[in-house]
Amino acid sequence: MQEQQLRVGLIGAGRMGADHALRIRERISGARLAVVADPDLDRAQQVAGSCGARGTAEAHEVIDDSTVDAVVIASPGSVHEPLLLAAIERGLPVLCEKPLTPDAKSSLRVVEAEEARGKHLVQVGFMRRFDAEFAELKRLLDVGDLGAPLMLHCVHRNASTPPGFTSEMMIYDSVVHEFDTARWLLGSEIEAVTVRAPRSSSGSPEGLLDPQLVTFETSSGALVDVEIFVNCGFGYQVRCEAVGERGTALVGADGGPLVHRSGGWGGTISDDFRDRFGDAFDREFQRWADAAHQGRTDPNAASTWDGYAAAAACEAGVQAQSTGTRAEVDLRERPDFYAL
Amino acid sequence: MQEQQLRVGLIGAGRMGADHALRIRERISGARLAVVADPDLDRAQQVAGSCGARGTAEAHEVIDDSTVDAVVIASPGSVHEPLLLAAIERGLPVLCEKPLTPDAKSSLRVVEAEEARGKHLVQVGFMRRFDAEFAELKRLLDVGDLGAPLMLHCVHRNASTPPGFTSEMMIYDSVVHEFDTARWLLGSEIEAVTVRAPRSSSGSPEGLLDPQLVTFETSSGALVDVEIFVNCGFGYQVRCEAVGERGTALVGADGGPLVHRSGGWGGTISDDFRDRFGDAFDREFQRWADAAHQGRTDPNAASTWDGYAAAAACEAGVQAQSTGTRAEVDLRERPDFYAL
Amino acid sequence: MQEQQLRVGLIGAGRMGADHALRIRERISGARLAVVADPDLDRAQQVAGSCGARGTAEAHEVIDDSTVDAVVIASPGSVHEPLLLAAIERGLPVLCEKPLTPDAKSSLRVVEAEEARGKHLVQVGFMRRFDAEFAELKRLLDVGDLGAPLMLHCVHRNASTPPGFTSEMMIYDSVVHEFDTARWLLGSEIEAVTVRAPRSSSGSPEGLLDPQLVTFETSSGALVDVEIFVNCGFGYQVRCEAVGERGTALVGADGGPLVHRSGGWGGTISDDFRDRFGDAFDREFQRWADAAHQGRTDPNAASTWDGYAAAAACEAGVQAQSTGTRAEVDLRERPDFYAL
Amino acid sequence: MQEQQLRVGLIGAGRMGADHALRIRERISGARLAVVADPDLDRAQQVAGSCGARGTAEAHEVIDDSTVDAVVIASPGSVHEPLLLAAIERGLPVLCEKPLTPDAKSSLRVVEAEEARGKHLVQVGFMRRFDAEFAELKRLLDVGDLGAPLMLHCVHRNASTPPGFTSEMMIYDSVVHEFDTARWLLGSEIEAVTVRAPRSSSGSPEGLLDPQLVTFETSSGALVDVEIFVNCGFGYQVRCEAVGERGTALVGADGGPLVHRSGGWGGTISDDFRDRFGDAFDREFQRWADAAHQGRTDPNAASTWDGYAAAAACEAGVQAQSTGTRAEVDLRERPDFYAL
Structure with a gap:
């Protein structure tokens, strides 16, 4: 069962994204990076290359990629909403760095989309919970x-x-x-x-x-x-x-x-x-990957509602x-x- | 010089007053209790007796007593004002348990009396400073x-x-x-x-x-x-x-x-x-007695102004x-x- | 590169062995259990089953298994020596729970075998180093x-x-x-x-x-x-x-x-x-697996000499x-x- | 009762003796220095002068002085024995800085003298007990x-x-x-x-x-x-x-x-x-003075036996x-x- 690793798409290859790539590669079990997206293609490819993944400049490509089982969003909050809505539509588990979106109104739209989909898919990266x-x-x-x-x-x-x-x-x-x-x-x-x-x-x-x-x-x-x-x-x-x-x-x-x-x-x-919170991030990611394997979110993690x-x-x-x-x-x- | 002990009059022989009597008797150098006043004469005499002092029911008797060099006020705040004004008039050093008086208006009258007298005489019992x-x-x-x-x-x-x-x-x-x-x-x-x-x-x-x-x-x-x-x-x-x-x-x-x-x-x-603050009280009293010996107040202690x-x-x-x-x-x- | 997971053989499925199986399954990246050996075959199969591995009663089968890339020894110290010598002969990386062997004489034989092999293969489980x-x-x-x-x-x-x-x-x-x-x-x-x-x-x-x-x-x-x-x-x-x-x-x-x-x-x-040392065990295993992937031992870990x-x-x-x-x-x- | 202050003779006006003089003058109740002895007469007089006491170069003069109620010995350990024996003979309470004497044999002589006198008189300055x-x-x-x-x-x-x-x-x-x-x-x-x-x-x-x-x-x-x-x-x-x-x-x-x-x-x-132990010294001295007033030693303090x-x-x-x-x-x- 563990042989099938969760294939993760990472959106955002800045400092936080690169940290998470390292986390997935070295400290988390049962998951591997499949694709990394960043508007700065060089940066995307650099992070991707260190993990045996492919790089792209197009964030939506990650979500549309049929070989991706789950998505980590580590791009700026201003671009989260369309990505979240697309992932929800595709039924993909998402670990979204905070903020969910930059304002309550857009966050509420994500809440409503997930509620309409009827399945908990999104986890927000409030790592202190871990x-x-x-x-x-x-x-x-x-x-x-x-x-x-x-x-x-x-x-x-x-x-x-x-x-x-x-x-x-x-x-x-x-x-x-x-x-x-x-x-x-x-x-x-x-x-x-x-x-x-x-x-x-x-x-x-x-x-x-x-x-x-x-x-x-x-x-x-x-x-x-x-x-x-x-x-x-x-x-x-x-x-x-x-x-x-x-x-x-x-x-x-x-x-x-x-x-x-x-x-x-x-x-x-x-x-x-x-x-300070390195271990918490590790635990957060491991539990997210474990839950994603089972097609659910971690009940301790922050939900879309919590992000809103x-x-x-x-x-x-x-x-x-x-x-x-x-x-x-x-x-x-x-x-x-x-x-x- | 130290042979002349500061003769202290204590007003108030409740829990706080009794504590201070013990403090003066056992832990402070250069001071001794001369007279203790409390409306409850038995209580006054009991505390006084344990210190070789005399007891009285009349607070003002303490201030008028020519054998008293300095006064500790540990009675309820509501009766402080007239005692403070009388002590200031007589030029007696006072260690007054907080509050100086129960309200700002009456405290201000004490401030003005001391200022008029032109000599710092009153110290308020904020013990944390010690x-x-x-x-x-x-x-x-x-x-x-x-x-x-x-x-x-x-x-x-x-x-x-x-x-x-x-x-x-x-x-x-x-x-x-x-x-x-x-x-x-x-x-x-x-x-x-x-x-x-x-x-x-x-x-x-x-x-x-x-x-x-x-x-x-x-x-x-x-x-x-x-x-x-x-x-x-x-x-x-x-x-x-x-x-x-x-x-x-x-x-x-x-x-x-x-x-x-x-x-x-x-x-x-x-x-x-x-x-928690037993040592602070001891230090407060010792420094007050030392300053009173020299006819001044301790500069670190709370003044009348601080009380106001x-x-x-x-x-x-x-x-x-x-x-x-x-x-x-x-x-x-x-x-x-x-x-x- | 990370796609090839290190296939780990575990010898010993008691409390410590079961802990390590869970560790490899859930908290370590780049490694998975391939086979679990324990004289108590039921126990071996139970631990193996939870990890998608196979169970056996024969410890040496683990070392002889050509699908095994590295070995964890968590059996009693008294049986370590022949297992270590066999693993060294096969050139397999080993993480051996302490003690290396129960006495200095037998430990020295392991030292000499590894030295003769000319390659550092054995790491001893002194987890405090991590x-x-x-x-x-x-x-x-x-x-x-x-x-x-x-x-x-x-x-x-x-x-x-x-x-x-x-x-x-x-x-x-x-x-x-x-x-x-x-x-x-x-x-x-x-x-x-x-x-x-x-x-x-x-x-x-x-x-x-x-x-x-x-x-x-x-x-x-x-x-x-x-x-x-x-x-x-x-x-x-x-x-x-x-x-x-x-x-x-x-x-x-x-x-x-x-x-x-x-x-x-x-x-x-x-x-x-x-x-107390759960995180240290995790780190120890992760670094061991990382080093084993590269055909070496972790320089911070305890070596065969340290075990001796x-x-x-x-x-x-x-x-x-x-x-x-x-x-x-x-x-x-x-x-x-x-x-x- | 407190009116009669314990008149203390101090032997030794070095750093420790000077500290104790200050302690008696400023932080201890019911005791005052009467005489200070030190081979260095200037030093004796300087410490004595700050406390309204008289200075002398002769240690034994302190013990023979009929106005002395109790003795503090803060001179080097090598000269303690004859002073202790003399004080015991006179029935004077002594607070002796450690060591009691420099060796067990001489300490035992002090033990025997006190035992023969039948009264506990000597307290050794192990201040941690306070x-x-x-x-x-x-x-x-x-x-x-x-x-x-x-x-x-x-x-x-x-x-x-x-x-x-x-x-x-x-x-x-x-x-x-x-x-x-x-x-x-x-x-x-x-x-x-x-x-x-x-x-x-x-x-x-x-x-x-x-x-x-x-x-x-x-x-x-x-x-x-x-x-x-x-x-x-x-x-x-x-x-x-x-x-x-x-x-x-x-x-x-x-x-x-x-x-x-x-x-x-x-x-x-x-x-x-x-x-670190300033408060302990204060407490040690206060309890010693209190006990000396009552003609006994403090049961918590180190006795002659403890010194031996x-x-x-x-x-x-x-x-x-x-x-x-x-x-x-x-x-x-x-x-x-x-x-x-």
Whole structure:
């Protein structure tokens, strides 16, 4: 049975796509790359060549290729919608890097297409759901040892941002992870978002509101606060403390070798999300490939609905950021097809 | 010189007053109790007797007593004002348990009286300023290694509340410590307060908004958030993470013996603030007595102005809590007499 | 290229073998099980069946099978020698669970056979070399930031032992990991071993010397001490602190979610080595399969020589244990074929 | 009652003596310095002057002074014996810095003198018994939650040594603390000592065996190992892990603000024992003064017997160090007068 490997088509051969190609080639069982698409054909062929796959400049060719069993989308969010709709039409399992699409309206169209198709096909790449620590936190909350969750305190820090990074992208690219994490941990939807900012760091680019304090209310009544600081200067940190009625649990404390030497004691800080969440990405891909083999999606993974709900929360977040007031999340009623 | 011990009058012989009597008797050098006042004369005499002092039911008798060199006020906040004004008039050094007085208006009268007297006499009992970890955090911020501070994330948890504890008291009795801590650490005033609450814990008394998320803006542009949770069920926790432009520092992580046994690894949690801040109280009293010997107040301690500023922030906090909106802090301009 | 999967023959379908079968099927890329051997044919067929492989009762059939590209040996150590010699003769890459063989003499015969064959074929399953934390510790020592290593303090604890576990097995099955870890971290051979024991725990089976304190001297001059405690009752712990001339580094501190609740703060303890070192096993297997594809062994993995050196140290350890005195390790001179 | 302060005579005005003078003046209640003796009269007068005491060059004058209620001995160990004997004869409470005397024979004479006097007068300055963490560790062992103790793993590191520090002093001055700590925590005597050393650190002075691994056996059957490393270069560290039949407990993990900044996360390391054990010294002195007021010694403190037993263990330690073999501790039978 395992002899038939899942033949994967990869759309997008940038940094993320290339990482995923390596992941499929070296760390995942039961799957291999068959074709890689990128508008930059050289890049497509380079990534493809390292994996014994073929390269193409046409993304839709991947979806139309009859030798492709499943698709990984790692191209920019702006081109996701038509690809997702085509894959759904062909009944192909998809692992789509976040965001599902850039806005809630287009995400909803994908939701409706999948619902109409009547089969769960799309998984969104919120990899924290596959991180061992976050998974243990979810387990702790689910078994109820901490009592009902009342608050989440989140910290999300990056060393620095690439040129052109905007305050809005801090919501769409960064806080979107906390939106999904909170929805998943709490099992509830986000209802409203507020954004506050202290004076910006002198280490952040001119004009960027950095850091920000994002708070959001959820349908369960739990409140979430997020420090997002994308030019903290010292590394990548993701921390989440759940406060329950009877106890609290924190993930994201620093690990690794504990060193003592002149200057003090301590350890190193992750450079970036690839370093911190490498194992989570591996697990995400393995479980996706395993599920795709069986013609289903992983129930723990983020669904199309989750991608849509995250997009809706981001829209409210950006609105809250620009107006300085609380913004409500506008979300369609959840269809039965998507159980939480 | 040390042969002349500072003769201290203690007003209030309740739990806090009795603790302070013990502190002066056993752990502080250069001071001794001369007289103890409490409306409950038995209680006054019991505490006084254990220290070789005399007891009285009349608080003002302590201040009028010519054998008293300095006064500790540990009675309820509602009776502080006239005692403070009398002590200032007599030129007596005072260590006044928080709050200075119950509201900003009366606190301001004490400020004005002290300013008129032209001599710093009153020290307010914000003991965290004398905690070794908080002091080290302040030092880190002051030397500038972390860059300018942008945010403080605070957590303040109590196991449970006594009967009759109200949502307003969570601001006046609990968050007041974070108001002072933030002002002290940041060297800036609080300008506005916002209060948000998730659904309340089922472990908290009916009607109490518990926990709450209090955020406040400061004149330095730094933003502060505080989780106040007074029925968390498991113990006493005070944590503060300062986020600077170039680094962060956290105090209040758990210490003590690290135990491994069946069920897991870990340690114990402080029972209450006396346990957690016992050393800080000792240091606060010792430094107050040392300064009083020299006819001055400790520059690190909270001044009358600090007590007034905390009262003003509390008023804004309670207003923000009841209206659900941001409330600005109404603070007189700081006179030169009180340098930050 | 990756299309040709490495066809793996597995010898031994007990708990460890079944784990490795699952590993190859689900978490490793580029390899698949072709045949599984176990004297218990039902067990062999059950494990084989779950992986689309065939089962057999004859271990040597695996090695003689022309469709097998590489072999995993997970059978008892007592039967390893002839299997290893046969695999070497056929030029097959082997991943052999520790021990290489049960004693230094037979291990040396395997060393000599491989040396005579002139090709590195055998890798011994010391999985700590693939653990992220231990690898980082090795990197720290190799770059020299801590100065030359002077001591290692090791702790190795198991919750409990299966029936029949003996004091000698504490050396052969448990401390053997520290022998390999020390040789690898320090890049030097073990020269002498001493074993001391306090009174045994009442929680350990009658007659078992448990815990023990094993110290050993290395050719680099560094000294290693190991607490081995196989009935500690509370879980599985592996800790190692390297003490260098200019600093120290500790791996194996407890991680996972940090929980606060009634009773204290803390986290969970690993149940067993599969839990603690699961990722290390995955990495070990992936790198072995990758190297086998290229007809070589992984340079970081334990070689036949390392297996032999560990066996020699174990013999000295058991001798030291029985005599109560220091026992020297009797090791052949290392041939050039096996660079450290 | 508190009005009568304990009038303390201090012998020795070096670094340690001056520290203790400051301690008595500023942080201890109910005691004051009356006279300070030091062969260097200037130094004596300087320390005395800062405390309103008188200075003298004659140590015995302190003991003969009828205005002295109790004596602190902080002079070199070589001159302790006659001072202790004189104080015992006069019935004066003594707090004697370790060592009691430089060797077991002279220590035994002090034991016999005190026993003959029939009154506990002497307390030896093993301050760890007053450290909050060590006290909690003792409590954990005493209540039995961890089961009977089987092993102690100790680490004792100093940044560097003063000129002239010898391998023997590593036992007499440093490991002597672990001898007392182990006796106190385990409630049992030390029976034999073994000393092993790796090659010495290039950061240690020529000729010094540094670090060393000292192991000792106790009458309870528990085994203790100590890493003593007095030129570790990075700071002062004292760590102790107790391994019980059902659990373990570790004290001495690093605390203080947890900082994240460029270069990593971590905290600072104590500079020296004054920094790490300052609070313990304060508590030791306060309890000694309180007990002296009542004409007794503190039952938690180290007694004359404890000083003698430590000296005997040191002698065995130095013998083990020089011979490279196990050395038995030669200890008189404990008289009833000194209950453990």
